[in-house]
Amino acid sequence: MKKGEREKETLSILQIQRTVDLATAYLLFINQITISSTVISSGGFRVTVGGPITGTGRLVSKSGSAVENLVIRGISVTIGLLLLVNQINVQGAFIGPGRFTINITGPIFGIPRNEPNLNVVKRFKALRAILKKQFKHHPRVWERIERGVQNGFQ
Secondary structure: OOHHHHHHHHHHHHHHHHHHHHHHHHHHHOOOOEEEEEEEEOOEEEEEEEOHHHOOOOOOOOOOOHHHHHHHHHHHHHHHHHHHOOOOEEEEEEEEOOEEEEEEEOHHHOOOOOOOOOHHHHHHHHHHHHHHHHOOOOHHHHHHHHHHHHOOOO
């Protein structure tokens, strides 16, 4: 792959990641998702967010305290602001039966930022070759997959 092509693909991945960050910030601002947990790991921590649209409940005070709900709301808005100014980023999702939560972290939480890895495309193509060889599928399935890879899954 030529350097110009590599830079173009890296930029495309970064744009997708940024769009996911901004969409998550928007959902936090309009209270569709809230902080649901904090995951502490070696050297840093991550926060997970979720709500009814991700199949989980929105975090609210068990006692119904307005102050506690305001603190929860403040944390969610702060996470949204940090996403908006690109200090933290969506790193992935925890997927469970019928639900998922969004995993957010970044350098200010002690976890390095995710960088685009173009080797994933090579690994995907290698996996596709193995699957094509081992399993006989309808040719149109592979045509659709290949079109998706060539178009960046747009």
